[in-house]
Amino acid sequence: MTTRNLVTGGAGFLGSHLIDRLMHAGEEVICLDNYFTGRKDNIRHWLGHPNFELIRHDVTDPIRLEVDRIWHLACPASPVHYQFNPIKTAKTSFLGTYNMLGLARRVGARLLLASTSEVYGDPEVHPQPESYRGCVNTIGIRSCYDEGKRIAETLCFDYQRMHNTEIRVMRIFNTYGPRMLPDDGRVVSNFIVQALQGQPLTLYGDGSQTRSFCYVDDLIEGMIRLMNGANTGPINIGNPGEFTIRQLAELVRDRINPSLELTTRPLPQDDPLQRQPVIDLARQELGWEPKVTLEQGLEPTIAYFRERLANAAC
Numbered sequence: 669m670t671t672r673n674l675v676t677g678g679a680g681f682l683g684s685h686l687i688d689r690l691m692h693a694g695e696e697v698i699c700l701d702n703y704f705t706g707r708k709d710n711i712r713h714w715l716g717h718p719n720f721e722l723i724r725h726d727v728t729d730p731i732r733l734e735v736d737r738i739w740h741l742a743c744p745a746s747p748v749h750y751q752f753n754p755i756k757t758a759k760t761s762f763l764g765t766y767n768m769l770g771l772a773r774r775v776g777a778r779l780l781l782a783s784t785s786e787v788y789g790d791p792e793v794h795p796q797p798e799s800y801r802g803c804v805n806t807i808g809i810r811s812c813y814d815e816g817k818r819i820a821e822t823l824c825f826d827y828q829r830m831h832n833t834e835i836r837v838m839r840i841f842n843t844y845g846p847r848m849l850p851d852d853g854r855v856v857s858n859f860i861v862q863a864l865q866g867q868p869l870t871l872y873g874d875g876s877q878t879r880s881f882c883y884v885d886d887l888i889e890g891m892i893r894l895m896n897g898a899n900t901g902p903i904n905i906g907n908p909g910e911f912t913i914r915q916l917a918e919l920v921r922d923r924i925n926p927s928l929e930l931t932t933r934p935l936p937q938d939d940p941l942q943r944q945p946v947i948d949l950a951r952q953e954l955g956w957e958p959k960v961t962l963e964q965g966l967e968p969t970i971a972y973f974r975e976r977l978a979n980a981a982c
C-alpha cells in the first residue's frame with residue numbers, strides 16, 4: 669500500500685520541494701495550504717496527478733483526513749511575513765500544531781514538526797547543539813515565531829508522553845534555494861533580487877552577524893531521513909558552514925554584478941548575532957550531512973530568480 673502523506677504548508681518553499689520528492693517516490697500526497705506565503709505555481713505541475721490532492725485550508729481550524737504521515741510545515745518563516753500579523757503567527761504555531769497532533773492521534777499517523785533554530789534565540793552558546801535551551805526574548809518582535817515554535821515542540825512531546833503519538837522534531841537552520849519568493853524578505857532572496865535589479869545590497873547593521881545557510885535539497889533529504897528514522901529529535905538540520913552577512917553579500921554581488929554597492933540599514937530588534945548548527949546528532953542518527961556548499965547552492969538559486977524576474981518583466 670502506498671503511504672498517504674499530508675504536507676501542511678505544501679505550497680510554500682520547503683513544502684513544495686518535499687512534495688516533489690514524495691511524488692517522485694510514488695507516494696500519495698495531500699497538500700494543505702492557506703496561500704498566505706505559498707503559491708499554487710509551486711505545485712501546479714502535480715495538479716491532475718492521481719496521487720495528488722490540493723486542499724485550501726487554514727491549520728488553525730481542525731480537519732479530518734485519513735493519512736499515515738503528517739509533515740507539519742505550515743507557518744510563515746520570513747520575519748517580514750511572520751511579523752505581518754504576529755498574533756496570527758502565534759495562533760498558527762500553537763493551534764495549527766495542536767490540530768495536527770489531534771489528527772495524528774486520531775488516525776495513528778506519525779507527525780514531523782518543522783521547528784527552527786530560532787528556538788535558540790540570540791544564543792550565548794556557539795555553535796548550537798540540541799541540548800542548548802536557548803535565549804529567547806518572550807516579548808520582542810520575533811517572539812511570536814520563536815515562542816510559537818517552542819510551544820509547538822512542547823505540544824509534540826506532551827502528545828507523545830500522554831497519547832504515544834509518534835513525533836519527529838526537526839530544528840531547521842536558514843535554508844535557501846529556488847522557489848523562495850522574490851519579496852520573501854529573507855537575506856538570500858533579498859540580496860539576489862537586489863543584485864539582479866542592479867540595486868545596492870542592504871546589510872542590516874554592519875553585516876558582521878552570522879548565519880549558516882543550507883541548500884534546500886540537502887534540507888529535504890534530512891527531513892525525509894528524520895521522518896523515516898527511529899529518533900524523535902529534536903535534531904538540528906542545517907549546514908555548519910558559517911558566514912557573516914557581509915560575506916554573503918559579497919558572494920552574491922561578485923556572481924551577479926561586482927560593481928554594486930553594499931549599503932547599511934538599521935539592525936532589526938533581537939536580530940541574533942550568530943548562528944551555526946552542531947550536526948553531530950544528525951550525522952550519528954540519520955547518517956546525514958549537507959553536501960552542497962553555499963557557493964554551489966547560489967548558482968541554481970540565482971538562475972531561478974533570474975528567470976522569474978525576466979518572466980515578470982515580459
Ligand code: NAD
Pocket residue numbers: 676677678679680681682683700701702703704705706707725726727728740741742743744745746760764782783784785839840841842843844
Ligand atoms: P514558506 O513561507 O515558504 O512556507 C510556509 C507555508 O505555510 C506557505 O505555503 C503558507 O501559505 C503556509 N501557511 C502559513 N500559515 C498557514 C496556515 N495558518 N494554514 C495553512 N497554511 C499556512 O516558508 P518555508 O521556508 O517553506 O518554511 C516552511 C516551514 O519550515 C515553516 O514551518 C518554517 O517555520 C520552517 N522553517 C523554515 C526555515 C527556512 O530557512 N526556510 C528555517 C527554519 C524553519
Ligand code: UDP
Pocket residue numbers: 746747842853854855856858859870871872873875877879913935936939940
Ligand atoms: N538581513 C540583511 N539584509 C536583508 C535581509 C536580512 O542584512 O536584506 C540580515 C538579517 O538582519 C539577519 C540575517 O540577514 O541578520 C538573516 O536574516 P533572515 O531574515 O534571512 O533570517 P533570520 O534572521 O530569521 O535568520
